[in-house]
Amino acid sequence: MSKPQYAAGFHFVVSTPTQTQDKHARKAIRSHATKAGGARQQGAKLRSWISPNRELGSLKLAMSDKAPTPASTLSISSPRRIGSDFSGLQLPLGIESHMIQELVKLIDINKHGVYPYEICLNVHPVERGWFPYMISDLCCLHSMMFSIQAFTDRGSHNQLSRRACLHYAKTLQLLQARLNELDQTVATSDTTIMVVVLLASVAELMEDYATVGSHIKGLEKIVNLRGGVKGLNTHNNMQAKICRADLAYALLSGQQPRLLRDEIQWSCFIADRDLIQCSHQPHDAYVHAFLEATVDKRLHNALRDLHTFSCISNLAYQTTRKLSPDIYNEVMTSILYRLTNLSFESDPLQEALRVGLLAVSSTIFMQRQFMEHPYGHLLNLHRKSLLRLRESTDIDIPVPIVLWFTMLLHVVENREPSPLDWLSVWLDEVIYCAGIDSWPQAHDILRSMVWVNFVHDRCGMPAFEAAMLRLERGAGI
Structure with missing residues (x-):
């Protein structure tokens, strides 16, 4: 892919429901919406990303309240449990x-x-x-x-x-x-x-x-x-x-995975299958139109899949329905193998986006509850990529993306930064410039990117509230 052409000067591209985009922005959004609608595969059955010949079934069937009966896997049958006693087993x-x-x-x-x-x-x-x-x-x-x-x-x-x-x-x-x-x-x-x-x-x-x-x-x-x-x-x-x-x-x-290197499928795995109807207007169409025009399609496809999965996860949590572990594993595998096999060292925006998607994926798919900071290398890479992006002078970034970048690092690091820390200053700037004045408003914007409520709200909401408090103090309110 040719190197994206960014407009000169670092500033926020602000878009809110009360604002009217210029004709070029409106055209880009209409184009994105038309392409997205035409790309959807109505009612398509999910097939394994690892082994495409294997059918996973319908996501709607997987999101059931009852666990499926597990298939027999070995000639040795799984023992039936009598109370808590395994004394009857031949060991x-x-x-x-x-x-x-x-x-x-x-x-x-x-x-x-x-x-x-x-x-x-x-x-x-x-x-x-x-x-x-x-x-x-x-x-x-x-x-x-x-x-x-x-x-x-x-x-x-x-x-x-x-x-x-x-x-x-x-x-x-x-x-x-x-x-x-x-x-x-x-x-x-x-x-x-x-x-x-x-x-x-x-x-x-x-x-x-x-x-x-x-x-x-x-x-x-x-x-x-x-x-x-x-x-x-x-x-x-x-x-x-x-x-x-x-x-x-x-x-x-920080190395590339050792498996599946020559078997990567770069197209969307779940985003084009019409598995869930979600809308985050006007943010999502604007964001994806921007990304479609500026980032590598492989990276954009990974983001779209991760966004779709975050919406499915939020729906599953709200309705108390459950996802099949099989589908959960396939989505994890498809997204993480693509992201770990990409690199954009010469492009601060794309590399920050790639590492950010890896970081948010680690909080969704690769949790290590028994370790305080299991992925220290990824955390350092995430902070460095954002600092490099922050210091760039030729990139225009829409508010939802900047807000997500700055909020995500607070969530992943899970610590209280100094008010003078560059990350806190950047977060304060985007909140102020975009006129965001409440957590529900910020939450709607974050969900247009990748945000799983039950995973990210716990650290995300306090980080936003701390930023609002800093802004109020600075304004003398």
């Missing part, structure tokens, strides 16, 4: 039923850390697709025991307990033994993949990012031997687990 030598109880707690913790329970279907831990691994593979079982113990020990200055170390040693012993076997069937099995994913997650918890990188490289080798991500089992959520581990490391390190 590997050295594993006792109370350990399984602890593992169920781990899956429950993981469930709330991975899926936002406010909008995603709640599937009982025992019914989850990979539960059978716990009773079928000793190496996987020890790795899970290591994970739960490491999670429990995390408050001890990253020092693992003796029990955690024992499970870790046993995991490595069994893993190395299967990797040394001539027959690589077990070495590349789903259970081995689960072991590596769990080891990577614990290394992340311990902030040992070099070890995380080693595990992800090992995971890449196993996946390639299995024929790539598309060759993995789709019924036990294995594709999503691997992609999530790969993407988490990319956000931690």
